[in-house]
Amino acid sequence: MYPEGGGSVAHRNDSRPLYQGLILDFVGVLTAGVLEAHRTWCVGQGLAPNAWRATLEDHPEGRSLYAALESGQLTQAEWNRRTAPLLGVDEHHNLMGRAWSAVRPADSMVALARAARAAGMRVALLSNSFGLEPYDPYGTLGVWELFDVTVISEREGIAKPDPAIYQRTLERMGLPGEVCVFVDDNPVNLPPAADLGITTVHADGQADTVKRLSNLLGVLPAAA
Structure with a gap:
């Protein structure tokens, strides 16, 4: 019998959980x-389907900005403002949220x-x-x-x-x-x-x- 709403966890022979x-x-x-959502968003903006990935991973400044965002050196709002022109979009407000909207x-x-x-x-x-x-x-x-x-x-x-x-x-x-x-x-x-x-x-x-x-x-x- 499994716990209500859950499951059963494997145990060792001594009844201690194998993984805790x-x-x-x-x-x-x-x-x-994720990839499909980003591609669809890019096409809707008139960009190449892979523009999001290319900007964040391949563009030197884009890659640097994203690394700063990950480590908390840059706020998302500032990242939006600075990344929008690299992507080639005019509106930077909630750029991240817009690109992620279909995920x-x-x-x-x-x-x-x-x-x-x-x-x-x-x-x-x-x-x-x-x-x-x-x-x-x-x-x-x-x-x-x-x-x-x-x-x-x-x-x-x-x-x-x-x-x-x-x-x-x-x-x-x-x-x-x-x-x-x-x-x-x-x-x-x-x-x-x-x-x-x-x-x-x-x-x-x-x-x-x-x-x-x-x-x-x-x-x-x-x-x-």
Whole structure:
């Protein structure tokens, strides 16, 4: 019998949980349709479909501005103002929120997070931030409530893959790395977690990611 609204967690032979903590990234783990949403928005603005990605990842100034946003050195409002002309759009107000407007929560991963917490696991969010005002992505997609612990790079002044942010997450969870699982879509962010003894799972976009994670944790979301 599973706990109400949750699931069951795997145990060792001595009845101690095999895993006691689940650490989740946000983008690419708890979100769905990000690339499609950005491409659709870009086309609607008269831009090339890949303009958002190219500006944030390939343009030297765009890449620098986004790194400053992640570490809290730049507010989202200031990032909006300075990035809009790099993209080639006139209106900078709530640029981030407009580009993210069609992104959806990843329902199956959300359900698994709820089940893990209901089964007694500590659940944490470890996210490289892209600002909280005027657009709060976590609140908009309704994921704040999923977590016992939230570690957001903007608030910490450091971002993944800096090893210190993983250590802070474990400290706030009150757990050693050996009993935790970390899920991230960016493979660069996984080795620092593994170095702390955390079991890592690459959210590689495949349809079976949640099933693989569910099997690893021994947690089954309640039937709909």
